[in-house]
Amino acid sequence: MTIDNEVSIPDAVDQDAIVNGLLSKCERLISEVDSFQSLVKQTMRNPQLVEVRQMRSNLVSEIRALEKLQGQIESSTPALLHDPSEEGDDDDDDDESQLRLAHGLRSSNLPFYETVWTVAKTSCTGLVAFWKRFYWDDGESALKQDGDERSQGKRQGKNKRKSVLVDIVADGGEEWVKVSTVPESRLLFEIAEKGWEVDTDASSDGEQGEGSASQRVILRNYDSNDEGQDHESDDDDEIELIKLAAGMRKAANATRVRYRHPRIRFVLPKIEEGKVAEIDHMLEVIRRYDITVVCGNNMPSAMRAPLEETALPGPDNDSHQEQDLSDLLPTPYKSFTPTLNVDCTLLLAMVSDLSHFKHIPPLPNHHLAIKRQIDAEKQKPLLPLELWPAVRGHELVCTEEAAKRFREIVQTIGTETEKERTEIMMGAFRFQNADPETLFQKYQELSDHSVPQDWKLPIRVVEAKTVISSALTHGKLPPVAHLLAETISHINQSVFFYGWVTGITTISSNRTVVKQIETVVEGHRGSDDALEGPHVWICDTARSLVGKEKDRKK
Known part of the structure; x- marks a missing residue:
């Protein structure tokens, strides 16, 4: 048989x-x-x-x-x-x-x-x-x-x-x-x-010599009557x-x-x-x-x-x-560059009480989105399972525009611990002369999770406007970049264009903007099969600051 x-x-x-x-x-x-x-x-x-x-x-x-x-x-x-x-x-x-x-x-x-x-x-x-x-x-x-x-x-x-x-x-x-x-x-x-x-x-x-393949x-x-056709x-x-x-x-x-x-x-x-x-x-x-x-x-x-x-x-x-x-298993970090460009959305996730405290009692003034995120953190905490595995061992930078917007949000609605983490993570104010080991220890004191030893602090703020302007002027970015510059906000332009110009990976949870960039690049690809937009890794979720008021829009 x-x-x-x-x-x-x-x-x-x-x-x-x-x-x-x-x-x-x-x-x-x-x-x-x-x-x-x-x-x-x-x-x-x-x-x-x-x-x-x-x-x-x-x-x-x-x-x-x-x-x-x-x-x-x-x-x-x-x-x-x-x-x-x-x-x-x-x-x-x-x-x-x-x-x-x-x-x-x-x-x-x-x-x-x-x-x-x-x-x-x-x-x-x-x-x-x-x-x-x-x-x-x-x-x-x-x-x-x-x-x-x-x-x-x-x-x-x-x-x-x-x-x-x-x-x-x-x-x-x-x-x-x-x-x-x-x-x-x-x-x-x-x-x-x-x-x-x-x-x-x-x-x-x-x-052909004797014995060669002739x-x-x-x-x-x-x-077939149409041999050679597709x-x-x-x-x-x-x-x-x-x-x-x-x-x-x-x-x-x-x-x-x-x-x-x-x-x-x-x-x-x-x-x-x-x-x-x-x-x-x-x-x-x-x-x-x-x-x-x-x-x-x-x-x-x-x-x-x-x-x-x-x-x-x-x-x-x-x-x-x-x-x-x-x-x-998936290997989403394999193509990461040694330096990572962090978007404002993930800077917030890195300092949010929701990301660090395992037990946050829901309060009447909590927005519904906050309650959902509290429940999500109990099941699968964001930092240990997704963010820290992505960034550990990498130098971290963020643009001036992203850092400014990030600090504005924290100062407006952040809790005291969220404000403290922000200063530590960015090496700002009283921590501006602290060494990385001190920053790590202070950051660990404000988290219920075990922070990885190769979590590199502080996050360095970089000037992006001049770099991007020069790249657009001297043709260091493809022509489609000029169209994108007209369609996305200044802060998003600073974040994603900086990663694009410098060739480093940008990490973000802003899936909407990333999809918008992809669509524009593909829609104007023409015959350029090698055209690529910025290299972006999208975090599957984000975290709000716990101080978000109940009547505030998402």
Whole structure:
């Protein structure tokens, strides 16, 4: 018996043992997925940004299908044990039943799910989602920032024929991985069935020495009357993997994450490169779409070893070992510059009593937003889980405009402890001559949380107006910057343009302004594929000052 999706199984292996082995693998995979989901919930303020539910749902469906198949095998066991010397009309029915059971085993999707999970956990970082659909539309570009895939949504009314299903979205959305477990034999059959052959072009532009490669291998379809054209419609004569590569490239070209198109990687564990000319040239065609192709014989050992462990589905052959899944967690800080430019919104969060005191009794004069933030802090405190991991070890600066607005707000509605933290954090007034260690200790005294030792104080105030004006005058920023300067406020211009001019990361919770900047940049990109706006990290939430009056607007 042969299970095409996975391996060849010796005839002597009992079907019930095979199903039990597949069930064991499926349960183990679910356990690993559950462990990763728990890790996400423990380490992320917003675990919904990592979509693993589709993988788990598929595995649960597979378990149900295998359990149903197991029941069919058990119910057919008495018939399989009858005396073969007895003649009867039931033999044909028994054979048909066996064929159905064999087909059920061959049709199991578990080997594919296991391969996708293995590829993810051994070669990906910053997981975003499994099996996410991306669309392309003529003249339309879908922009995503900071790995935010939520804006893709269900895309109501979109043409599914103009879309691809990406198996693994990783690296915060910047990498798409497509896994195909198609075996070499099936691929060669498809090549032959669709009329594709290998030609050799003996022409050469230069003189070739004896023994040199003077022939160029060309994979072509002799039945195609429009060879060399870019096929926009479904072409029944096209090889499926090549159609898939073309679709992935179109969807990637219509999508931007942090102003860049996602990278694409194909993983083909059952294909060997350098063995068959037709397959090698098909791989070359795929690579022409700017796609990285990884075949079974050039897989990294870390990826190949777990896949080789699946050679037999029986539980006795499962040598699985627990693996650290932390590399799969999002890595939002990996591209941070050594110096970070802090927006006013996060300066407020860094001094707010809401961020530092674990127990703040709600008062009648508290605005509803304050009450919501008190509840949110009890569940997932902002500083330990998001802000400090982002800024620790980095030099911190803020523009004069941001610092001025920040101090005005604190002086107007801040509590005494919020005002004290402001002076410490900015090294102002009586702390202006204090050394970093003293500032750290004073800051720690005003927080219920353990402040990281590499939280660098004070935050340095920088002059931004002259720097930005000079950059605009001398063309150090792209032309679209002049349009942006007319559409955003002076304070936001000082913050985001300063980071843009100096090339340092700006951190902010002002998602509205960041989205406005992205939209303007993309809307005026033209033919400049390399155009990028300021590098911004968006904190998922913000904190108000606790002194906010109840009747004050949000």
